[in-house]
Amino acid sequence: xxxxxxxxxxxxxxxxxxxxxxxxxxxxxxxxxxxxxxxxxxxxxxxxxxxxxxxxxxxxxxxxxxxxxxxxxxxxxxxxxxxxxxxxxxxxxxxxxxxxxxxxxxxxxxxxxxxxxxxxxxxxxxxxxxxxxxxxxxxxxxxxxxxxxxxxxxxxxxxxxxxxxxxxxxxxxxxxxxxxxxxxxxxxxxxxxxxxxxxxxxxxxxxxxxxxxxxxxxxxxxxxxxxxxxxxxxxxxxxxxxxxxxxxxxxxxxxxxxxxxxxxxxxxxxxxxxxxxxxxxxxxxxxxxxxxxxxxxxxxxxxxxxxxxxxxxxxxxxxxxxxxxxxxxxxxxxxxxxxxxxxxxxxxxxxxxxxxxxxxxxxxxxxxxxxxxxxxxxxxxxxxxxxxxxxxxxxxxxxxxxxxxxxxxxxxxxxxx
Numbered sequence: 494x495x496x497x498x499x500x501x502x503x504x505x506x507x508x509x510x511x512x513x514x515x516x517x518x519x520x521x522x523x524x525x526x527x528x529x530x531x532x533x534x535x536x537x538x539x540x541x542x543x544x545x546x547x548x549x550x551x552x553x554x555x556x557x558x559x560x561x562x563x564x565x566x567x568x569x570x571x572x573x574x575x576x577x578x579x580x581x582x583x584x585x586x587x588x589x590x591x592x593x594x595x596x597x598x599x600x601x602x603x604x605x606x607x608x609x610x611x612x613x614x615x616x617x618x619x620x621x622x623x624x625x626x627x628x629x630x631x632x633x634x635x636x637x638x639x640x641x642x643x644x645x646x647x648x649x650x651x652x653x654x655x656x657x658x659x660x661x662x663x664x665x666x667x668x669x670x671x672x673x674x675x676x677x678x679x680x681x682x683x684x685x686x687x688x689x690x691x692x693x694x695x696x697x698x699x700x701x702x703x704x705x706x707x708x709x710x711x712x713x714x715x716x717x718x719x720x721x722x723x724x725x726x727x728x729x730x731x732x733x734x735x736x737x738x739x740x741x742x743x744x745x746x747x748x749x750x751x752x753x754x755x756x757x758x759x760x761x762x763x764x765x766x767x768x769x770x771x772x773x774x775x776x777x778x779x780x781x782x783x784x785x786x787x788x789x790x791x792x793x794x795x796x797x798x799x800x801x802x803x804x805x806x807x808x809x810x811x812x813x814x815x816x817x818x819x820x821x822x823x824x825x826x827x828x829x830x831x832x833x834x835x836x837x838x839x840x841x842x843x844x845x846x847x848x849x850x851x852x853x854x855x856x857x858x859x860x861x862x863x864x865x866x867x868x869x870x871x872x873x874x875x876x877x878x879x880x881x882x883x884x885x886x887x888x889x890x891x892x893x894x895x896x897x898x899x900x901x902x903x904x905x906x907x908x909x910x
Contacts, residue, residue, distance in 0.1 A: 495565040497601060498682055498714040499587060504596030506557040506582055556582045557593075557738045564731075566601070566681070569708040569715040571729035571746055573722075573753050578735040580718045584608055584684050587716065602681025602714075603632050607671055609686060616660035620651060620670050623659055627674045641677050648703070649673035650696070669696060676703050682714045683707055697724070704728055722750050723823040751862065754822045755885060762788050767881045774811065775869075775877055779804035782865070782884060789885045797855070799886070801867060803848040812838045813877045815850050817867040820883065827863070828855065833872050862887050 557579045564570055572580050585591050586598060588606040613627045624645055628638035646652050649669040651662070659667060675683060683704065705728055708715045719725055725732070725746065732749025734742040742752050764780040767788060781802050782790045792799075801815060814833030821827050830852050833839075854863075863886040869877040 497563050498566040499564040500599040501560050501562050502597045504560045504593040507594040555738050562743050567712040569729040571725035571732045572718045574735035579738045604682045605631050605675040605680035606684040607675045614659050620655040628678050633678050645673045645677045684716045686718045769879045771876045774808040777805040791887045799852045801850050806845050807843050809843050812840050813869045813871050814838050820864040
């Protein structure tokens, strides 16, 4: 069994809303009075779940609540969740930027953190000076930093500006140098928040490759927060899914991503509930996929046909066609169905109309999910309907996909086979 690199025991973080973040003098005195009498902090009994979408009744909010997990040495862990779920707060606690309100965190080894662009950098100092400053903050000796200096500068790609004050750097140059320092200095744990999106595509690939080397080759522990599921899948072997300050899932990265991808899609809701009508002359009374009106459609590998049926009414004549776009778990488009581009847009007279289209899905689909965004449109001219969320098509079975090849069939379907 591998040694534990990070262990969290019942950690929670409470914040006070408003201009004063830590409380008022009266609150502090009240806490002190309870503490000297050996009683619990009275403000730990109050506070609400961290739901940013609704207005609460309390001035206190739990950014994190009762978090428990263990991360083994050498693991690459992706931390995912919606904005406001507590991901950055968790990384700040692990990096010891702030303390938990309750609970304890145990770490085994030095931690290098990159929580935001230019973490630990002084804007008036040059890139060279900031490399040594940041290294010292991370607990490295000057000799260790000097030994790694050339490698850091070469990786960052900002050698030309290394003796220029970093306040004159662009955001991309900032994050290039900051990541290079964090990744190359000899820490046992590397913590990276959602900062790589600032860099260009070439640098993002470079960073993911470096983090993979750090985790797999050097046996160091990596914690990575990102909304890019493809990057999370590429780098990480485990995942933690946070929701409203609580851990919803902790385990296999594939299951974690799948749960996160399905989070916005409820099998209990109907397609009509997520349908957005873009034209006031149009009304929709029925919308189903394979006869199912809900947003989750189970399918077997033997049934590759997907039938979409729409019934509605027009107040005046219109021209539109059904189009569908399919995505995988990483929100990457996998297939596009648009017969209107090839057959021409159909004209519908005033009154009731029915559209029924059958889409042949490619064979060799993996067990898992496919996500469909479908709408009525006059291509390049006008949108008549849209869906606020995608429809989930859930494949069952064990057939394995052997690979994808671009193909356009006679019905005008572009897909990856």
